[in-house]
Structures are given as C-alpha cells and as structure tokens.
Amino acid sequence: MRVRSILLGAYVSIALAFLLLPVAIIVLFSFNSGANLSFPLRGLAGHWYGTALHDPKMVSALENSLIVGAGMLAVVALVGTPAAWAIARGRFRGRGLLLATIVAPVALPGLFIGIALLTFFASIHVHPSLRTVVVAHAVYTLGFYVVIAAARFSGLDAALEEAAWTLGAGRWAVARLVVWPLVRPALFAALALCLALSLDEFVITFFVIGAQNTLPIVIFSNVRSVVTPEINAVATVLLLTSWLSVGVAALLIQSSARRRRVALAEFVEVGG
Amino acid sequence: MAAFLVAPAVHLGLTSFWRTAYFQTTHAWNLQQYPEILTQSGVWQTMVRSVWTGLVVAVVTTAAALPIAYYIRFRTGVRKVLVLAVVITAMFSSYLVRIYAWRTLMGRDGALNWFLTTVGISKHGFTFLFYNRFGVIITLVHIFLPFAVLVLLAALEGVYVDVLEASRALGARGDQMVRWVVLPMIGRGLFAAFAFTFILSAGDYVTPQLVGGTSGSMTGTFVMLEMTQLGDYSHGAALSLALLGTLVVLSACVYGAGRLVRTVER
Numbered sequence: 001m002r003v004r005s006i007l008l009g010a011y012v013s014i015a016l017a018f019l020l021l022p023v024a025i026i027v028l029f030s031f032n033s034g035a036n037l038s039f040p041l042r043g044l045a046g047h048w049y050g051t052a053l054h055d056p057k058m059v060s061a062l063e064n065s066l067i068v069g070a071g072m073l074a075v076v077a078l079v080g081t082p083a084a085w086a087i088a089r090g091r092f093r094g095r096g097l098l099l100a101t102i103v104a105p106v107a108l109p110g111l112f113i114g115i116a117l118l119t120f121f122a123s124i125h126v127h128p129s130l131r132t133v134v135v136a137h138a139v140y141t142l143g144f145y146v147v148i149a150a151a152r153f154s155g156l157d158a159a160l161e162e163a164a165w166t167l168g169a170g171r172w173a174v175a176r177l178v179v180w181p182l183v184r185p186a187l188f189a190a191l192a193l194c195l196a197l198s199l200d201e202f203v204i205t206f207f208v209i210g211a212q213n214t215l216p217i218v219i220f221s222n223v224r225s226v227v228t229p230e231i232n233a234v235a236t237v238l239l240l241t242s243w244l245s246v247g248v249a250a251l252l253i254q255s256s257a258r259r260r261r262v263a264l265a266e267f268v269e270v271g272g
Numbered sequence: 273m274a275a276f277l278v279a280p281a282v283h284l285g286l287t288s289f290w291r292t293a294y295f296q297t298t299h300a301w302n303l304q305q306y307p308e309i310l311t312q313s314g315v316w317q318t319m320v321r322s323v324w325t326g327l328v329v330a331v332v333t334t335a336a337a338l339p340i341a342y343y344i345r346f347r348t349g350v351r352k353v354l355v356l357a358v359v360i361t362a363m364f365s366s367y368l369v370r371i372y373a374w375r376t377l378m379g380r381d382g383a384l385n386w387f388l389t390t391v392g393i394s395k396h397g398f399t400f401l402f403y404n405r406f407g408v409i410i411t412l413v414h415i416f417l418p419f420a421v422l423v424l425l426a427a428l429e430g431v432y433v434d435v436l437e438a439s440r441a442l443g444a445r446g447d448q449m450v451r452w453v454v455l456p457m458i459g460r461g462l463f464a465a466f467a468f469t470f471i472l473s474a475g476d477y478v479t480p481q482l483v484g485g486t487s488g489s490m491t492g493t494f495v496m497l498e499m500t501q502l503g504d505y506s507h508g509a510a511l512s513l514a515l516l517g518t519l520v521v522l523s524a525c526v527y528g529a530g531r532l533v534r535t536v537e538r
Contacts, residue, residue, distance in 0.1 A: 008339055008342070008343055009343075010338065011339050011341055012343045012355060013342055015336065015339075015417070016355065016358045016359075018414065018417075019358060019359070019362040019414065019417060019418065020358060020361070020362060021377075022370060022373035022374055022376075022377055023362070023365045023369065023370060023373055023412065024375065025373060025376065025377060026369055026372070026373045029376070045487055047430055093340060101278060102277075104277060105277060107471065107472075108471075108475075108516075109469060109471060109472050109474075109475025109476065109492070109516075110475075111475050111476070111477050111492050111496070111512060112281075112284070112475065112512055112516060113277070113280075114499075115284065115495060115499050115505075115508060115509065115512060116277075116280035116281050116283065116284040117276075117280050118499055118505075119280070119283055119284055119287050119297070119499075119505050119509065120279060120280035120283045120284070122295070122297070123283060125295065135276055138276075139276050139277050200364075200366045200367060200368070201478075202367060202368045202478065203367070203477070203478060206496075206500075207500070216366070216368045219369070220367055220368060220374065220478075221428070223368075223372045223375065223482060224482070225479075227376075231372075235366065235368075235369040235372065238366050239366055239369060239371060241363060241366055242364045242365065242366060243361060243365075245364075246360065246364045250360075259493060262528060
C-alpha cells in the first residue's frame with residue numbers, strides 16, 4: 001500500500017514536469033540574451049521584450065487580438081445570456097437540440113469550424129477581416145459561456161424571485177436587484193474564460209483572418225519560417241494574458257462561493 | 273449564433289458535392305469527391321495515419337490522465353490544490369506556444385539533445401525524436417492531457433471513499449478495487465476522455481505541420497492546403513467530412529465495444 005502510494009506520487013510528479021517543462025523553457029528563452037534558440041543560455045536579459053514592444057507588427061497584432069476579444073465578449077454576452085436563461089428555465093421543445101448545437105464547437109476539431117466558416121463567408125461574399133474573426137470566436141466560445149451561465153441560472157432559487165414579486169418588485173427590479181447580483185460573478189468568470197480562449201485561438205482563426213493578424217497568427221507565421229527570439233517574448237506575453245484571464249475567473253468563482261457561505265452563516269445566526 | 277454553426281456546416285456538406293476551381297465554387301453536382309478519396313492511395317494513407325495517430329494519442333492520454341485524476345480526487349490539502357493548479361495552468365497555456373515549445377525542445381539543437389549530449393547519454397544527440405510521427409504523438413498527448421484529467425476528475429467525483437473502503441473491507445486488493453469498482457463507475461468518463469482526445473487530435477492540422485516532418489503529415493494538413501492555397505474547397509470539404517465521419521463512427525464503435533464488454537461481464 002505504501003509502495004503503491006509512493007509510486008503514484010512519483011508518477012504524478014513526472015507527469016506534472018512533462019506538462020510544465022516545455023512551457024517553462026519558452027519563458028526561459030524569452031529572457032535569453034543570446035539570439036540562438038539553443039542551450040546553453042548566454043545570460044539573462046529582458047531586451048527581447050523591448051524588441052517585441054517596438055515591433056509595429058507585434059503591437060498591431062496585440063491590438064487586433066484585444067479588439068477581437070472585446071467584440072467576441074460583446075456578442076457572447078448579448079447572445080449567450082438569453083440563450084442560457086432559456087436553456088436553464090425554459091420548458092420548450094428543442095431545448096436539448098439548442099444546447100447541443102451551441103456546445104458542439106467545443107468537441108469539434110477547429111479545422112471543421114474553420115473551413116465551414118471559410119466556405120460559408122466566401123459564398124455570401126463576406127471578405128475575411130477582424131469581423132469574421134469575431135463571429136468565428138463567438139461561435140467557438142459561446143458553448144463554454146452558455147454551459148457555465150446555464151448551470152448558474154439553474155442553481156438560482158426561484159423562491160427568491162417569487163419573494164421579490166410578492167414584495168411588489170417589477171420584472172426589471174427583480175432582474176436588477178435579485179438575479180443580477182447572484183449571477184454576476186459566474187457570468188464574469190465565464191466571460192474571462194472565453195477571453196482566454198479567444199486570445200489564444202489559432203486553429204479556426206487561421207481560416208477566417210484577413211490582412212490584419214492576431215497574436216497567434218503572427219506567432220505561427222514566425223515559427224513556420226524564420227524563428228526570431230523575440231517570438232519567445234511574445235509567446236510569454238500570450239501565456240500570461242491567458243493565465244491572468246483564467247486566474248480572474250477562478251478568483252471570481254471563489255469569492256462568490258465564500259460570500260454565499262458567509263451570507264448563509266449570518267442567516268443561520270440571525271435565525272437561530 | 274447557433275445558426276452561424278449550422279448554416280456553415282450544411283454549406284460545407286453541400287460544397288463537398290459541388291465543384292470548385294481556384295476558390296470559385298459552382299453549384300454543379302459532382303459526386304466524384306468521395307470515391308476519389310477511396311481510390312487515391314496517397315490520400316487514403318494519410319487518412320489512415322490520422323486515425324492511427326489519433327487512436328494512439330487517445331489511448332496514451334486517457335491512460336496517463338487516470339492516475340493524475342485519481343491523485344487529485346483522493347488526496348487532500350496542498351497537494352491536491354497544487355496538482356490541480358498545474359493541470360489547469362497547463363490547459364490554458366497557449367496551444368500554439370506548446371506546439372512551438374516542443375519544436376524548440378526536439379529540434380536538432382533543441383534542449384533535449386543538448387541535455388542528452390551534455391549528460392553523455394548520446395554523443396551527437398538523437399535524431400529519431402523530432403520531425404516525425406513520434407514528435408506529433410508526444411505533442412498531442414501534451415496538449416490533451418489536461419483536458420483528459422479534468423474529464424476523468426469529473427467522473428471520479430461520483431466515486432466516494434466509502435465505496436472504496438467497503439470494497440477493501442470485503443477483501444479487494446488495490447488492483448482488484450480499480451478493476452472492479454472504480455473503472456465500471458467511471459466508464460462514461462473514460463469514454464468521454466478517449467473520444468474527445470481521439471476526435472480532436474486526429475483532426476489537428478497544426479501539430480503535424482510544425483513537428484511532423486514528412487512522415488508525420490496528416491489529413492488535416494492536406495485540408496488546410498486545399499482550403500488556403502490550392503483553392504479546391506470541394507475537395508477539402510469532402511476530405512474533412514470523410515475524416516470526421518470516420519472518427520465519429522470509430523468512436524461509436526469503441527462505445528459499443530465498451531457496452532458489450534460490460535454486458536458480457538455481467
């Protein structure tokens with residue numbers, strides 16, 4: 001039993017090293033002062049970040065990524081929130097089918113979504129641009145958002161809304177004063193997650209991107225041809241933005257859980 | 273928004289039965305695309321290679337993920353949180369950066385060969401590590417391992433310590449416990465992790481392109497070339513749908529086989 005437990009621990013440690021090592025090496029190389037992408041390192045320096053920061057191609061790619069991210073967030077929030085509410089609360093035929101369609105892109109290879117959108121946009125004479133990328137990212141991330149939002153909506157206690165109705169609150173007041181504060185952390189967390197996915201999206205984007213590139217596209221074209229060391233700095237920035245978004249999502253969910261526990265404790269104290 | 277998935281998907285299906293030349297699709301029926309895939313040996317070979325690579329990746333990933341998920345589920349405190357945090361961090365480490373990282377690691381002057389030559393295991397470093405199918409498999413396992421861990425973790429949430437203790441009290445050894453108690457309870461999760469990894473990895477086009485070399489090329493890379501450079505949308509559409517169809521049918525077969533095994537066991 002003891003041996004088995006040690007073996008399991010050893011295996012998990014090796015697996016974690018396997019997961020983290022390649023990424024850690026890219027981050028390490030981004031601080032390499034030499035221009036070669038090989039060991040041993042020449043010394044540590046941050047000048048590749050400066051090079052990237054002064055490269056107009058990189059800066060505009062970062063801007064484009066953020067523009068796409070913002071557009072995607074707007075679309076997903078506006079379309080996904082009512083859809084999630086309908087899926088969580090509605091009792092209509094085709095509810096399962098709607099959910100399946102929205103969630104399908106999560107389990108489909110990006111290749112199919114990408115080429116389907118490519119031929120579709122071509123057939124309706126929409127030229128690839130950042131706008132088509134926004135649509136593509138919204139199609140891809142909507143499933144993640146709707147699943148999280150619908151789960152939160154289902155978890156709402158309908159009695160709270162009924163109580164507010166009884167106390168004379170209108171539809172708008174119930175939504176703003178009762179429902180919104182309860183679902184806000186989960187919705188923001190879901191959006192942060194979508195942002196992380198969008199910033200990193202390459203597979204679908206590649207097929208619908210126009211002349212303006214996003215960060216992953218620039219990284220790809222760089223990696224495919226001549227690798228310049230500044231790409232490690234750009235890659236590290238991309239990693240950090242993803243981790244930051246996910247970190248924000250995790251904190252939001254944690255704090256809302258804690259607040260709910262505190263509220264419950266107070267309620268019990270007052271009641272008891 | 274759902275319409276933006278359904279309409280393009282239907283359109284892709286139709287395109288595969290139309291004719292395209294130089295990025296211009298004409299709505300003329302053409303039923304030649306699919307038979308062509310079956311008869312052109314080069315196309316057929318890459319298709320088989322895609323499916324085979326996907327199968328290997330899915331089996332390795334699912335098997336490698338199970339102990340990690342098990343560890344997270346049944347350990348407590350700092351270790352549990354730490355392992356979970358690493359898995360999630362890895363999951364949200366850019367897909368592209370990770371492929372690129374493996375390319376950097378496994379290249380001729382890569383960190384791996386530097387390590388091997390410095391330690392003295394090999395004088396000139398190994399060449400079998402990079403730009404072939406092995407590299408593709410390693411990279412894809414790396415990409416999908418965190419997903420698989422989380423899927424299996426969700427399945428293991430339903431397995432309680434009490435159940436395991438009960439089986440132990442009834443005299444089950446560790447391996448018997450895993451075989452007869454844990455595995456049957458997480459059958460669905462195992463299949464989900466397998467199918468998810470299988471379909472997504474066999475349909476990948478970036479990894480084979482960046483780390484695969486010539487022996488590692490897969491159908492996805494061909495589809496990408498058709499769609500972006502050769503301009504034959506119809507051929508690319510047919511190729512990708514044939515691949516997706518094969519993947520879904522094979523996943524269904526694995527599901528059916530799993531059911532059969534369970535029925536026979538009972």
